[in-house]
Amino acid sequence: MQQYLSTLEKSWFELYQHYQFSEPQKVFNKLIAAYSEKQRAYHTLQHLYECLILLESIRADLKDAHAVELAIWFHDAVYDPPAKDNELKSAELFEQYLAQDLSIDIIQKIKRWIIATQKHKVTDELDLQFLLDIDLAILAASPERFDEYEQQIQQEYAWVDPDVYSIKRKQVLAHFYLIEPLYQTEYFQQRLEQRAKSNLKNIIE
Numbered sequence: 529m530q531q532y533l534s535t536l537e538k539s540w541f542e543l544y545q546h547y548q549f550s551e552p553q554k555v556f557n558k559l560i561a562a563y564s565e566k567q568r569a570y571h572t573l574q575h576l577y578e579c580l581i582l583l584e585s586i587r588a589d590l591k592d593a594h595a596v597e598l599a600i601w602f603h604d605a606v607y608d609p610p611a612k613d614n615e616l617k618s619a620e621l622f623e624q625y626l627a628q629d630l631s632i633d634i635i636q637k638i639k640r641w642i643i644a645t646q647k648h649k650v651t652d653e654l655d656l657q658f659l660l661d662i663d664l665a666i667l668a669a670s671p672e673r674f675d676e677y678e679q680q681i682q683q684e685y686a687w688v689d690p691d692v693y694s695i696k697r698k699q700v701l702a703h704f705y706l707i708e709p710l711y712q713t714e715y716f717q718q719r720l721e722q723r724a725k726s727n728l729k730n731i732i733e
Contacts, residue, residue, distance in 0.1 A: 529564065529573055532573045532574060532576070532577040533560070533573075535577055535580065535581070536560070536573065536576065536577060536580070537556070539580050539597065539601075540552065540556045540559075540601070541556075543594060543597060543598060543601070546594045547594070547598075547626075547629060547630060548629065549626060549629045550628060550629055555625050555626070558625070559601060559602075559605060560573065562605050562606070562607075563575075563576055563604070563605075565607070567607070567608065567609060567684065568607055568684065569679075569680040569681070569683035569684045570677060570680035570681050570683075570684055571604040571607040571684070572680075575604065575666070576600070576601070576604070578665070578666065579600045579603075579662050579663065579665075580597070580600060582662045582665055583596060583597055583600060583662060586658055586662075586713075586715055589654075589658065589713075589715065590654070590655050590658060591654060591655050592655055595634060595637060595638055595641075595655065596641075596655050596658060596659050598622075598626075598638055599638045599641040599642055599659055600659065600662065602618050602619070602621065602622040602638070602642055603615070603618060603641075603642050603645045603659075603663065604618060605618040605621050605622065606618045606621055609684045609685055609687065610687065614646075615642055615643050615644075615645055615646040616643055616646075618642050619638075619639040619640075619642040619643050620639075622635075622638060622639060622642060623635055623639060641655075641656050641659055644656055644659075644660065645659070645660065645663050648660050648663070648664065650712060651712070654713075657712035657713045658713055658715075658716075660712060661711045661712055661713050661715075661716040661720075664704070664710065664711065664724075665716065665720060667704060667710070667720075667724040667727055667728060668719075668720035668721070668723040668724035668727065669723075669727070671727070674727045678731070681697070682697075685697075698731065698732050701728050701731050701732050702728075702732045704724075704728055705725060705728040705729060705732060709721055710724055710725065711724070
């Protein structure tokens with residue numbers, strides 16, 4: 529955890545410089561605590577860190593990089609593996625924490641983006657395309673990281689019967705494998721598409 533904290537702190541307090549949150553340290557502490565909850569194995573500070581590192585590589589391509597960064601911070605702020613409304617609750621938490629600091633337009637946009645990370649539907653909104661691609665970039669990880677990711681997801685679903693989990697997990701990954709293209713932005717299609725499809729193929733076959 530410690531190795532991620534300095535990067536996370538830098539990201540958060542740069543957002544504070546931009547938006548001038550009224551209680552930056554308090555919200556930061558709450559988010560770090562949320563991503564460190566014991567029911568999490570994948571949706572952790574590691575995932576948050578990996579998303580923010582990817583954001584840096586495409587920051588210049590975004591229309592509103594600060595809003596995308598804020599959406600990344602909150603997109604898994606609420607995570608209960610059996611629940612079906614984590615994204616909605618994460619969006620509501622974002623509003624609860626920062627409504628007094630941001631314009632209604634920004635609040636509504638970022639809430640909509642956070643909720644969109646549930647279904648990953650195709651969109652023509654460039655910033656949202658990048659956000660969704662960043663969230664799925666793990667599928668194109670190195671073989672070692674991809675194996676770790678699969679183990680982490682399995683840990684989060686330890687409450688599910690192993691045989692049922694195995695069937696359902698393959699269905700989820702097969703769904704991603706069949707999406708053409710998997711990534712919505714040209715940037716991610718060129719860099720990650722092939723590796724993601726290879727990782728997915730290895731699991732479902």
